[in-house]
Amino acid sequence: MKIIVGISGGIAAYKVPQLVRLLKKRGHEVQCVVTAHALEFVTKVTLETVSERRLYCDLFDDGNERTTEHISLKDWGDVLLLAPATANIIGKMANGIGDDALSTLLLSFGGKPMFVCPAMNTQMAENVAVAENLRVLEERGVRVMDYEVGELACGAVGKGRMAEPEKIVEWLEEKLEEGKSMRGKRVLITAGPTYEKIDAVRFIGNYSSGKMGFALAEEFAERGAEVTLVAGPCNQTTKSRGVRRIDVESAQEMYDAATEAFERADVAILSAAVADFRPDHQEEQKIKKQGDGGMTLKLVQNPDILATLGKRKREGQLLVGFALETNNEMTYATEKLKKKGLDMIVMNSLRDEGAGFGTDTNKVTIIDKAGNVESGELKSKREVAGDIADAVERQMENK
Numbered sequence: 453m454k455i456i457v458g459i460s461g462g463i464a465a466y467k468v469p470q471l472v473r474l475l476k477k478r479g480h481e482v483q484c485v486v487t488a489h490a491l492e493f494v495t496k497v498t499l500e501t502v503s504e505r506r507l508y509c510d511l512f513d514d515g516n517e518r519t520t521e522h523i524s525l526k527d528w529g530d531v532l533l534l535a536p537a538t539a540n541i542i543g544k545m546a547n548g549i550g551d552d553a554l555s556t557l558l559l560s561f562g563g564k565p566m567f568v569c570p571a572m573n574t575q576m577a578e579n580v581a582v583a584e585n586l587r588v589l590e591e592r593g594v595r596v597m598d599y600e601v602g603e604l605a606c607g608a609v610g611k612g613r614m615a616e617p618e619k620i621v622e623w624l625e626e627k628l629e630e631g632k633s634m635r636g637k638r639v640l641i642t643a644g645p646t647y648e649k650i651d652a653v654r655f656i657g658n659y660s661s662g663k664m665g666f667a668l669a670e671e672f673a674e675r676g677a678e679v680t681l682v683a684g685p686c687n688q689t690t691k692s693r694g695v696r697r698i699d700v701e702s703a704q705e706m707y708d709a710a711t712e713a714f715e716r717a718d719v720a721i722l723s724a725a726v727a728d729f730r731p732d733h734q735e736e737q738k739i740k741k742q743g744d745g746g747m748t749l750k751l752v753q754n755p756d757i758l759a760t761l762g763k764r765k766r767e768g769q770l771l772v773g774f775a776l777e778t779n780n781e782m783t784y785a786t787e788k789l790k791k792k793g794l795d796m797i798v799m800n801s802l803r804d805e806g807a808g809f810g811t812d813t814n815k816v817t818i819i820d821k822a823g824n825v826e827s828g829e830l831k832s833k834r835e836v837a838g839d840i841a842d843a844v845e846r847q848m849e850n851k
């Protein structure tokens with residue numbers, strides 16, 4: 453996840469480098485944005501080193517490519533964590549005041565999740581205006597972390613301390629999980645090609661890269677689902693913590709892994725390009741040429757994983773297939789949807805440039821069993837995965 457850490461000028465800012473390191477260790481990307489006063493407590497060099505990104509502070513910094521550069525951060529970040537949040541920045545945020553890089557970013561970040569960790573002296577924390585400002589923020593959907601009670605920088609003991617970095621990370625991740633639309637759902641995804649062994653050195657395969665299936669796995673994991681990704685031989689990797697990857701080689705192995713995982717799945721999306729046929733037997737040794745003659749391979753049909761799951765589907769389970777077509781696309785895709793007992797089919801046509809195997813982009817049409825058709829534009833595979841996940845979520849609501 454891409455996290456913007458906003459730092460305002462309180463003594464607790466000294467804890468932020470540690471907070472940034474912990475977030476990075478958890479696999480997040482972190483961008484720091486500070487107020488000028490924050491730099492009295494923590495240095496630019498420290499923050500840039502731990503975040504591995506340049507620091508934003510001044511609206512009119514010489515290093516900015518454009519004066520609106522800090523605003524473009526709103527597109528980069530998935531969430532914003534304001535820590536520490538002083539009474540001053542809380543006041544600006546609640547009242548729509550933007551007079552530096554951080555406060556203007558806070559104004560432009562609307563619609564995305566924001567988290568605030570207030571830190572100040574007890575009298576300030578108990579001030580009616582501050583308490584009122586925090587209440588306003590909470591009403592608008594901003595999550596506010598409770599103050600800690602303890603020894604304060606001014607020597608007094610009371611409420612107002614910022615929580616320790618470990619606790620902030622735990623709180624943030626817990627709140628993020630709560631807001632996830634696929635939380636508690638189990639999703640099975642198949643991806644990539646299958647290899648059907650001929651002999652010790654040869655196989656029948658196809659050009660599938662696995663990119664679409666991996667993009668789907670990451671998208672669903674990000675939405676909070678527990679993903680089982682059954683992957684054929686491919687070069688894709690995923691760092692997503694919500695993805696359990698099972699590597700397989702042949703259609704039969706994919707069938708075994710997928711049918712087992714389907715037992716516990718709420719949703720299954722089969723994007724793998726499964727070989728329809730395999731050699732009727734596999735030679736353990738390398739097959740040698742026999743004189744000048746040709747060679748005939750006898751093929752037998754592989755089990756159809758999607759059709760099998762369509763037959764085994766229980767009430768409440770949602771099954772999605774893919775159809776890669778070259779002609780009569782809609783007709784063939786709709787036929788597959790019915791024949792294999794699917795709830796939805798994602799059709800892509802090899803006639804569309806930039807769609808199909810190996811590319812980073814895809815152009816799909818999503819057809820559901822009620823006959824609704826949604827045609828998408830050419831997009832990155834990750835964006836297409838987002839559209840498919842949206843369609844799945846809509847179907848789940850109607851189930």
Ligand code: CTP
Pocket residue numbers: 642703722723724725726727728754755756757758759772773774775776788
């Ligand atoms: N599929 C599967 N198991 C197979 C073959 C295909 O699960 N043995 C799944 C694919 O993952 C995809 C869908 O079925 O979701 C593709 O449908 P399919 O009818 O197999 O497509 P084609 O193999 O292209 O069929 P045809 O040759 O009839 O066009």
